[in-house]
Amino acid sequence: MNILGIETSCDETAAAVVRDGQELLSNVVSSSVDLHKAYGGVVPEIAARSHLEFIIPVINQALKDAKCQWDDIDAIAVTQGPGLIGSLLIGLLTARTLAITKNKPLYAVNHVSAHPYAVVLTKTVLSGYQLLDKSPPFPALVLTVSGGHTQLLLMNDVKSQELLGQSGDDAAGEAYDKVAKMLGLPYPGGPELAKLAKRGDAQAFDFPKAKLKSPYDFSFSGLKTAVLRAAQKEAGQDFTFPSHKLSERLSGAQKADIAASFQLTVNKTLVGALRKAEQEFSPKTIIISGGVAANQDLRKQTENLYTSVIYPDIKLCTDNAAMIAAAAFYQKNVADPLSLEPDPALNLTNN
Ligand code: KG4
Ligand code: ZN
Numbered sequence: 276m277n278i279l280g281i282e283t284s285c286d287e288t289a290a291a292v293v294r295d296g297q298e299l300l301s302n303v304v305s306s307s308v309d310l311h312k313a314y315g316g317v318v319p320e321i322a323a324r325s326h327l328e329f330i331i332p333v334i335n336q337a338l339k340d341a342k343c344q345w346d347d348i349d350a351i352a353v354t355q356g357p358g359l360i361g362s363l364l365i366g367l368l369t370a371r372t373l374a375i376t377k378n379k380p381l382y383a384v385n386h387v388s389a390h391p392y393a394v395v396l397t398k399t400v401l402s403g404y405q406l407l408d409k410s411p412p413f414p415a416l417v418l419t420v421s422g423g424h425t426q427l428l429l430m431n432d433v434k435s436q437e438l439l440g441q442s443g444d445d446a447a448g449e450a451y452d453k454v455a456k457m458l459g460l461p462y463p464g465g466p467e468l469a470k471l472a473k474r475g476d477a478q479a480f481d482f483p484k485a486k487l488k489s490p491y492d493f494s495f496s497g498l499k500t501a502v503l504r505a506a507q508k509e510a511g512q513d514f515t516f517p518s519h520k521l522s523e524r525l526s527g528a529q530k531a532d533i534a535a536s537f538q539l540t541v542n543k544t545l546v547g548a549l550r551k552a553e554q555e556f557s558p559k560t561i562i563i564s565g566g567v568a569a570n571q572d573l574r575k576q577t578e579n580l581y582t583s584v585i586y587p588d589i590k591l592c593t594d595n596a597a598m599i600a601a602a603a604f605y606q607k608n609v610a611d612p613l614s615l616e617p618d619p620a621l622n623l624t625n626n
Contacts, residue, residue: 279350283362286311291596323361354367357385371615384602389598405588445494480533539572563584566592
């Protein structure tokens with residue numbers, strides 16, 4: 276069964292073809308991230324316009340790379356949410372229209388719940404992908420950490436997903452981006468902050484970890500404020516001093532120490548939740564996905580976990596449509612192409 280996946284929840288226009296939920300036939304991603312750089316973050320209107328411009332060429336390229344004609348496609352899968360409403364609409368309306376005109380079944384997919392399906396892709400003829408030899412053993416703990424989400428799931432098998440916890444405010448990547456901006460680094464700030472952190476002392480600042488009722492829920496907005504207060508103090512300013520003027524008052528060494536201490540706090544928080552969850556659920560695998568999974572310090576810290584940790588190939592860690600197509604194969608959440616609506620706040624409990 277060949278499924279064409281379509282993903283447009285944020286700033287990546289993506290299409291991919293996946294065979295039988297495991298073979299990657301094509302994976303095309305066009306990112307509008309460069310257009311957003313000047314604004315220091317994703318501008319929803321610009322993202323939506325970019326999707327409109329690229330969605331058809333990206334789908335055509337995905338079919339071409341997969342050497343598929345429309346007759347070879349058995350179903351279409353599309354991200355229903357969560358995400359930016361204007362961005363979701365472009366992918367969803369394109370998928371609905373194609374499902375009707377090409378007479379294909381349509382599957383709706385929850386973007387966050389799709390991230391772990393990157394690891395069930397075990398075959399491809401495409402070059403440059405490092406895939407697992409076989410699907411990982413279940414039960415699996417799944418941590419998805421990106422600019423839009425921080426979520427911990429338990430998957431007892433390839434189809435079931437139980438939400439253990441998530442962030443009630445900022446996602447981990449969002450906190451990285453905001454702290455990076457405060458330190459005068461360009462968007463997206465996560466990779467830049469990680470680079471700067473290498474030169475800093477991670478023990479220089481003792482930033483607080485949020486204390487929440489559930490050990491599996493996350494909150495990064497208090498940490499972000501604690502970083503702001505520490506930076507203001509370092510710069511010799513009071514709490515009213517604006518964050519956008521801070522970077523010019525801080526030395527390179529001060530910024531590196533703040534970056535390293537912030538990174539350590541985020542990673543300790545994430546690894547702490549995983550450690551607790553592996554004790555409670557005895558998983559056979561831990562899967563960590565999303566853009567923040569590229570963080571080298573996080574990878575280092577997870578080496579000490581009891582359970583073996585799998586990181587999908589980085590091209591499948593960040594937003595892509597292959598995970599959407601693979602998720603649809605296992606979840607088979609059939610949707611009506613005449614009426615499927617995007618849901619910007621879609622979460623696992625109402626999926
Ligand atoms: O999954 P992704 O490409 O897009 C979504 O947000 O859905 O994740 C992007 C996020 C950004 O917040 C970016 O700053 C963060 O992942 N990121 C990192 C690193 N590389 C990307 N955060 C920390 N360390 C990194 N090396
Ligand atoms: Zn994502």
